[in-house]
Amino acid sequence: MVASDIFHPLPPRALAWLRARPTVPTEVLALLASLFFTVACNHELWHTLVADIHADARLLVAVFVFVTALQAFLLGLVLSRWTAKPLLTVLFVATAFAAHYIGSFKVYLDPDMIRNVLETDPREAGELIGAGLVLPLLALAVLPIAMLWRLRLRRRTLPRALWIRLAFLVAMLVLAAASALFAFQDLSALARNHREVRYLVTPSNYLVSLSKVLLSTPPGPTRPLLPIGEDARELPRAAGARPRLLVFVLGETVRAQNWGLNGYIRQTTPELAAMQDIVNFPDVESCGTSTAVSVPCMFSPYGRHDYDAKKIRSHQSLLHVLQHAGVQVLWRDNQSGCKRVCDGLAFESMADATDPALCNGNRCFDEILLSGLQARLAPDGRDRIVVLHMLGNHGPAYYQRYPPAFRHFTPACDTEQLGNCSRREIVNSYDNAVLYADHVLARTIDLLRNQADYDTALIYVSDHGESLGENRLYLHGVPRAIAPSQQTRVPMVMWFSPGFARQEGLDLECMRHIADEPASHDNLFPTILGMFQVQTGIYDPKSDLLRRCEHALR
Numbered sequence: 001m002v003a004s005d006i007f008h009p010l011p012p013r014a015l016a017w018l019r020a021r022p023t024v025p026t027e028v029l030a031l032l033a034s035l036f037f038t039v040a041c042n043h044e045l046w047h048t049l050v051a052d053i054h055a056d057a058r059l060l061v062a063v064f065v066f067v068t069a070l071q072a073f074l075l076g077l078v079l080s081r082w083t084a085k086p087l088l089t090v091l092f093v094a095t096a097f098a099a100h101y102i103g104s105f106k107v108y109l110d111p112d113m114i115r116n117v118l119e120t121d122p123r124e125a126g127e128l129i130g131a132g133l134v135l136p137l138l139a140l141a142v143l144p145i146a147m148l149w150r151l152r153l154r155r156r157t158l159p160r161a162l163w164i165r166l167a168f169l170v171a172m173l174v175l176a177a178a179s180a181l182f183a184f185q186d187l188s189a190l191a192r193n194h195r196e197v198r199y200l201v202t203p204s205n206y207l208v209s210l211s212k213v214l215l216s217t218p219p220g221p222t223r224p225l226l227p228i229g230e231d232a233r234e235l236p237r238a239a240g241a242r243p244r245l246l247v248f249v250l251g252e253t254v255r256a257q258n259w260g261l262n263g264y265i266r267q268t269t270p271e272l273a274a275m276q277d278i279v280n281f282p283d284v285e286s287c288g289t290s291t292a293v294s295v296p297c298m299f300s301p302y303g304r305h306d307y308d309a310k311k312i313r314s315h316q317s318l319l320h321v322l323q324h325a326g327v328q329v330l331w332r333d334n335q336s337g338c339k340r341v342c343d344g345l346a347f348e349s350m351a352d353a354t355d356p357a358l359c360n361g362n363r364c365f366d367e368i369l370l371s372g373l374q375a376r377l378a379p380d381g382r383d384r385i386v387v388l389h390m391l392g393n394h395g396p397a398y399y400q401r402y403p404p405a406f407r408h409f410t411p412a413c414d415t416e417q418l419g420n421c422s423r424r425e426i427v428n429s430y431d432n433a434v435l436y437a438d439h440v441l442a443r444t445i446d447l448l449r450n451q452a453d454y455d456t457a458l459i460y461v462s463d464h465g466e467s468l469g470e471n472r473l474y475l476h477g478v479p480r481a482i483a484p485s486q487q488t489r490v491p492m493v494m495w496f497s498p499g500f501a502r503q504e505g506l507d508l509e510c511m512r513h514i515a516d517e518p519a520s521h522d523n524l525f526p527t528i529l530g531m532f533q534v535q536t537g538i539y540d541p542k543s544d545l546l547r548r549c550e551h552a553l554r
Helices: 003-007 012-019 026-040 043-052 057-078 084-105 111-118 122-127 131-148 158-182 184-193 195-200 204-216 291-298 309-314 318-324 366-370 423-449 498-504 508-514 521-531
Strands: 244-251 278-285 328-333 346-349 384-389 455-462 489-496
Touching (some): 026 057, 026 131, 043 057, 057 158, 057 184, 084 131, 111 291, 158 184, 244 423, 291 309, 291 521, 318 384, 366 423, 423 455, 455 498, 489 498
Parallel strands (some): 244 455, 328 384
Antiparallel strands (some): 278 489
């Protein structure tokens, strides 16, 4: 059998169309590709403009023409008869992925989100690839790529090609300018009041954001972090006082709204609620809406109040300052690393743990962070901080974050494809994961209660929150300026052993009183320095949450 036998039943015109290989100028291809992107790959942009911003027809036409002309101009700068097909092939595939995730979760592809994507480990990435990708890839990548490679690109002499290309680029700029003038006042208001919309324009969003991330990252080997707090030193402990041990549990994607201790309609923190010595902070604001932003920020002296991403990422962290002061530091990770805040310090990844009770060959439940921890706490007279970085409620596979025994709220969403679940099922799975986080924290506190060689304390805080369908938003990573409270309000609790409270001169009733006041990730840096009684020029006592409730020891 040959191809002609397969297509023989088709009408002659259809057969001729299948055999045809049209010849088009590269400029026409650039314009057609731009039109395809604008129409087929920007559903969330148009939905946002119509449903959320209530744009009128005039503004919609202006945005359509402006986006199409500008993207055609940019394509005209890079496409040639030799580069057009390979570059557009890559663009079609990448844009299909981008359009799918923007449409499914309404994520904004700003530089922070792109950085988060680049720092995502293969396990996290695998959870985002499922059957829901088949149709978007088929419609937005496979079919246009098949059509692309059927085309022939017109040959021209070099002088003629240069003149035509220049005319095309000028025409696209004129068209973009004309569309801007057509609805100048409305476009200006859109750019002023809804700046985040530009991160919905695909593929410009991820291309511009990726270029910003790459330009902000110097090429070559990773540069050493710039030192901070080299003057740090611990005040001497009182005679006979035991060394301090602080376990800092860094949660993942838990939002304050679903935290039982905060008055949530469900008791998702029953084990912590049963403890009388817990201090709960119900009004805590995160530095960012993604791990890539929040983790470096919360361990930095610069923080959200003086936010400078480049400065934060290029300098050492709180953990380095503590090491300068003589505190032993250990980071145990069940997530995607420490985002450089533990560079050069003791680090243990639990990603490859094989405990059959806690691991399934791909992921481990967060109790794995406690496995073997006691052996790592052999006392040597020095103070210690141990950071436990949880997998927590990392989505969209909430159902994989807890063992079957914690499947309390049902029916649950037992798939990564959140679009296949009702909002109730999604919230049930999410709350089950919170319930398990409560159990892990309770087990950690029990371990600390039984430390005979240390005065112990625990701090738990989540790095950012999560959207579970409110305003059609899912997951996290919305630009901080417009992020909903579900993504920026996080739970935080503290626990202190009697010995630690005595050594700090800490009034726990006072702590419970001030815990209701607003706090943020910015308070963590000075508070932890204060807990270890570290003196350094970068310590800010006004932001130390414990300072007001301590007797005059320093």
